[in-house]
Amino acid sequence: TFIPESFEALSVPEQLSALQNAVERFDHAKDDFNKKITEDQIKLIRHQVKLEEKFAKKFVGLTVHKTLEALLQDSQWKLAEEFKKDYQMSDRHFWFLKVEVLARLKQWEELEKF
Amino acid sequence: MVHIDRNVINFLTFKERARKDLLKCIDDCPGTKALVWDDYLIGPFSQLADYSVLQDHQVTRMFTLAKSEFPSNMDFTSMIFLVRAELKIVKRIAKFLSKAASVKKASLPKIYVCFVPAISSVCQKALIENLPAAAQLVHEFRACPVGAIPLETDVMSLEHENSFRGLFLEEDPSCLHHLTIAIKDIQKVHGVIPNIYGKGKYAKQLIDMVVKHGKDAPNSEWNIACRFDNLFIIDRTVDLITIMPTQLTYEGLIDECFGIHQATVRLPADKFPNMGTSSKNPDQSESGRKDAPEKKIILNSSDELFTEIRDLNFSAVGPVFSGKAKFLNAKLGERFSAKEVAEMKEFVAKMPHLLSLKQSLTTFMTVAELIKPFVNNDNFLESLEVQQGFLSGQDADKVHPYIEQLIAQCEPFDQVIRLIVLQSEVNGGLKQPVLAHYKRDIIHSYGFEEIVSLNNMEKAGLFRTANKKWFRMARDALKLFVEHSDSSASKDISYIFSGYAPLSVRLAKHLVFPGWRTISDLLEVIPGEKIEAKQKIPEHLRKRRNSISSSVSSAGEEPAVVSLVVYIGGVTYAEVSALRHLSNQEHTSSIFYVLTTEMLSGTALIKSLKETMKTTVF
Numbered sequence: 001t002f003i004p005e006s007f008e009a010l011s012v013p014e015q016l017s018a019l020q021n022a023v024e025r026f027d028h029a030k031d032d033f034n035k036k037i038t039e040d041q042i043k044l045i046r047h048q049v050k051l052e053e054k055f056a057k058k059f060v061g062l063t064v065h066k067t068l069e070a071l072l073q074d075s076q077w078k079l080a081e082e083f084k085k086d087y088q089m090s091d092r093h094f095w096f097l098k099v100e101v102l103a104r105l106k107q108w109e110e111l112e113k114f
Numbered sequence: 115m116v117h118i119d120r121n122v123i124n125f126l127t128f129k130e131r132a133r134k135d136l137l138k139c140i141d142d143c144p145g146t147k148a149l150v151w152d153d154y155l156i157g158p159f160s161q162l163a164d165y166s167v168l169q170d171h172q173v174t175r176m177f178t179l180a181k182s183e184f185p186s187n188m189d190f191t192s193m194i195f196l197v198r199a200e201l202k203i204v205k206r207i208a209k210f211l212s213k214a215a216s217v218k219k220a221s222l223p224k225i226y227v228c229f230v231p232a233i234s235s236v237c238q239k240a241l242i243e244n245l246p247a248a249a250q251l252v253h254e255f256r257a258c259p260v261g262a263i264p265l266e267t268d269v270m271s272l273e274h275e276n277s278f279r280g281l282f283l284e285e286d287p288s289c290l291h292h293l294t295i296a297i298k299d300i301q302k303v304h305g306v307i308p309n310i311y312g313k314g315k316y317a318k319q320l321i322d323m324v325v326k327h328g329k330d331a332p333n334s335e336w337n338i339a340c341r342f343d344n345l346f347i348i349d350r351t352v353d354l355i356t357i358m359p360t361q362l363t364y365e366g367l368i369d370e371c372f373g374i375h376q377a378t379v380r381l382p383a384d385k386f387p388n389m390g391t392s393s394k395n396p397d398q399s400e401s402g403r404k405d406a407p408e409k410k411i412i413l414n415s416s417d418e419l420f421t422e423i424r425d426l427n428f429s430a431v432g433p434v435f436s437g438k439a440k441f442l443n444a445k446l447g448e449r450f451s452a453k454e455v456a457e458m459k460e461f462v463a464k465m466p467h468l469l470s471l472k473q474s475l476t477t478f479m480t481v482a483e484l485i486k487p488f489v490n491n492d493n494f495l496e497s498l499e500v501q502q503g504f505l506s507g508q509d510a511d512k513v514h515p516y517i518e519q520l521i522a523q524c525e526p527f528d529q530v531i532r533l534i535v536l537q538s539e540v541n542g543g544l545k546q547p548v549l550a551h552y553k554r555d556i557i558h559s560y561g562f563e564e565i566v567s568l569n570n571m572e573k574a575g576l577f578r579t580a581n582k583k584w585f586r587m588a589r590d591a592l593k594l595f596v597e598h599s600d601s602s603a604s605k606d607i608s609y610i611f612s613g614y615a616p617l618s619v620r621l622a623k624h625l626v627f628p629g630w631r632t633i634s635d636l637l638e639v640i641p642g643e644k645i646e647a648k649q650k651i652p653e654h655l656r657k658r659r660n661s662i663s664s665s666v667s668s669a670g671e672e673p674a675v676v677s678l679v680v681y682i683g684g685v686t687y688a689e690v691s692a693l694r695h696l697s698n699q700e701h702t703s704s705i706f707y708v709l710t711t712e713m714l715s716g717t718a719l720i721k722s723l724k725e726t727m728k729t730t731v732f
Contacts, residue, residue, distance in 0.1 A: 033550055034565065037557060038562075044562075064559075090513075090554075092518045092519070093521065093559075095522075096519060096523060100523075
């Protein structure tokens with residue numbers, strides 16, 4: 001129930017506090033998966049706020065997939081690699097995304113490296 | 115496929131009853147009327163009575179709960195709400211009526227709230243809680259006893275929106291009550307059904323309700339010879355497998371690609387040039403609506419050609435089309451060879467039939483062409499291959515690379531979930547880490563908000579982690595997967611899915627022959643309770659067996675075993691097709707009828723369980 005609320009929230013802090021409530025609820029219910037995934041979401045939003053400052057671009061509200069895509073699009077390879085690890089994105093998922101972006105950017109040399 | 119005439123029960127006769135019930139409900143309110151529709155009911159009810167019929171019954175104005183406001187000009191005597199008994203609907207009624215609270219009572223019409231199909235005291239109370247003034251405003255709460263709506267001679271549906279979600283996620287039993295009423299209505303006309311079988315938790319509940327109802331009913335009411343032998347009730351969660359692979363019948367594919375509602379599909383009108391005027395609605399073009407004009411195509415047995423192709427595997431439809439085209443060509447060619455007046459007369463007499471065949475041939479070939487791009491693309495074929503792999507028993511308890519790929523490419527959510535559920539079901543549940551991997555992956559691609567949808571699906575039983583491997587046993591015992599070299603040649607129902615025979619249909623068939631006793635071990639391992647019950651029937655009303663009845667033309671032939679299969683939570687078009695194939699097989703004399711809470715596809719099911727979130731952009 002806190003999750004829908006977090007989406008109705010009007011500001012980032014409000015959203016974070018709703019999500020924090022959800023984490024506590026999941027913890028109480030011993031629902032480890034949902035707890036972890038909600039914590040990841042909090043981490044993601046904070047992360048995105050920082051990225052917005054750094055790149056003067058919109059990040060908050062994007063999915064992990066879209067955020068990573070944006071980083072790759074800007075050729076932020078190292079950041080992307082870290083980001084992938086932080087959110088436990090699967091290797092295949094990352095690989096598909098990277099190939100897609102590289103092909104779009106026509107970075108054939110980078111593609112060759114796979 | 116043509117329905118054979120031993121088919122003595124025609125569900126379409128229930129339409130007339132439903133129509134009478136609806137009109138009586140309207141007539142019982144005095145004077146001129148305004149109807150306020152629960153939007154969802156408009157579709158099913160328009161099948162019963164169109165606007166001109168309603169006008170004949172003094173309906174002068176119509177409103178909908180979702181789009182209309184309380185009218186300021188009340189030039190009618192009665193205002194009738196036709197609504198489903200649901201709390202969300204009650205809230206809308208309260209909102210709609212809130213304006214009436216400030217109007218002088220003398221100028222208000224008589225307000226009737228008619229719940230379909232039965233009065234709900236819970237909803238009545240809820241309305242007054244939501245809007246205390248309603249206690250004075252509403253003149254009377256009534257029932258509009260329109261239960262199931264016949265969609266076809268052999269199919270009735272409650273048209274209960276999102277019945278699966280209602281029952282398995284929200285645990286709202288209202289569709290069970292509606293089914294009880296519908297089964298009672300069928301028994302009133304076609305006699306008490308002696309043998310009852312069920313599989314699954316809600317099947318048990320429904321059977322208890324049906325049997326209790328039967329006992330309570332006065333004996334005279336049931337004084338009708340039995341036409342049905344078996345009532346088989348299946349809870350949708352017993353067979354989730356069958357909903358997940360893509361339906362491959364002609365009708366099933368239309369549903370998968372475009373969605374069928376109340377036996378009607380809406381397609382872009384520009385694909386159907388020069389085809390009647392039904393799509394050319396002058397109001398539409400004048401008001402300059404933005405929606406592209408649509409052509410409504412009715413999909414039922416009133417069309418001979420559609421009846422023939424609807425249940426066929428899509429790959430078998432092409433030859434039928436070309437056969438018909440050749441036939442038409444030859445027949446229409448006869449006009450040149452006709453020399454005698456008598457011959458010409460004969461030809462002219464056949465003309466209307468030939469022309470209507472030509473018309474429907476063009477229509478349904480165009481529909482097939484619209485489906486082609488869906489089935490001819492690589493994604494579809496690859497997905498089909500994965501589905502067939504799961505169903506044929508390839509080992510698949512690990513994260514499947516194709517599913518991972520679909521998620522990584524952000525392909526449609528429902529497509530991904532259908533494959534995961536299929537994988538889970540054929541394995542008797544997924545391993546915890548595999549499910550967690552999929553869920554995390556999905557959230558990465560489709561966003562954190564999908565966590566709520568995923569949790570809904572888990573709660574409704576779509577994802578299971580309990581590890582009970584029953585599918586392999588079922589596949590062997592019931593021959594659920596049969597390899598075919600040519601999908602059009604086989605008579606077995608497995609050809610409908612190009613190899614897979616729907617579990618629910620195989621269970622129904624085994625019930626009739628050779629009997630459930632032969633598979634009792636299997637029935638123990640398939641999840642869901644097994645129930646058997648009997649209803650007592652006076653001797654003279656029983657169906658006669660083992661005696662040569664004079665009404666049966668071929669001597670010695672036993673009357674067919676007639677079964678009513680009830681799906682709690684919805685049925686797919688492909689399953690209905692499979693049951694029809696059984697009814698039409700020459701050697702087995704078993705006939706099946708279907709009663710369902712709604713028509714369903716995997717995509718519709720998953721959409722109903724999704725939660726849409728208001729996402730705010732900061």
